[in-house]
Amino acid sequence: DSGVTQTPKHLITATGQRVTLRCSPRSGDLSVYWYQQSLDQGLQFLIQYYNGEERAKGNILERFSAQQFPDLHSELNLSSLELGDSALYFCASSVEPGGEQYFGPGTRLTVT
């Protein structure tokens, strides 16, 4: 158990819908990262937050957004969902940017 929790574990929704994925980092970790794992794209970095502020953006679509709250948990919002958004979404946390990252178990999103 990495100490990083993600909810829900599975999510099935229809095209055009909006969903929110939640991540709670390890106790004491200030930095949260979101990654997407899909069969065709592999593991890709989406976005990073540190102590509530956005620090880095990767290949994140404009339909996706995220935030980190004062209690340090983070949410990833995916809107206008398309079939191609079906993937595993991982959250990871570290004490500080560049530190060792610990991954949550992931949320498997299926868009039908």
Next chain:
Amino acid sequence: GDSVTQMEGPVTLSEEAFLTINCTYTATGYPSLFWYVQYPGEGLQLLLKATKADDKGSNKGFEATYRKETTSFHLEKGSVQVSDSAVYFCALSDLSGGQGNLIFGKGTKLSVKP
């Protein structure tokens, strides 16, 4: 930009065989290098890491050495077990332009047969 290339699998070995999974990287700076492992249905676990040239990371019988001259970080294990069956990802930490986010290779699936 920075990138990681690792040998594509699947790799199938018999128990107690020697394992090598090749990984090379391209980076403008001096990244930290990692191997992560993903067991079926689970998230990623850090297997080992190296933060500077010539460092050797090791864990659970796995080893990898940070080779700056060949920009490589090959994963090795002398004697694999059935329980090592998993997908292995090589990654680097993007410290130059980013904030330490990881850049992953495509993963290598290892199957170990009894």
